Amino acid sequence: MELTLANFVLYFVLGSFALVPIFSVISRTLHARTENRALKNRVICRLCLHAFEERSHTRIVHCPACGADNERKVRWKRG
Numbered sequence: 001m002e003l004t005l006a007n008f009v010l011y012f013v014l015g016s017f018a019l020v021p022i023f024s025v026i027s028r029t030l031h032a033r034t035e036n037r038a039l040k041n042r043v044i045c046r047l048c049l050h051a052f053e054e055r056s057h058t059r060i061v062h063c064p065a066c067g068a069d070n071e072r073k074v075r076w077k078r079g
């Protein structure tokens, strides 16, 4: 079978359409993972409501704005 230019263009366009949902799923997965990782480290101070990131794994974290001790909340996974 001979590949004509019209067939080649047709296959190329159909292949591009097939790639769009694949890339969107990959992009969404990576975005959700990044967001979950950021939320896991986020602490909101119980006194001044200052939101900050704390990457240590200690249970008590100190607020950088007011110095209050905050207990890290345990987040349960959805699902």
Ligand SMILES: [Zn+2]
Residues within 6 Å of the ligand: 045, 046, 047, 048, 049, 050, 063, 064, 065, 066, 067, 068
């Ligand atoms: Zn605070």
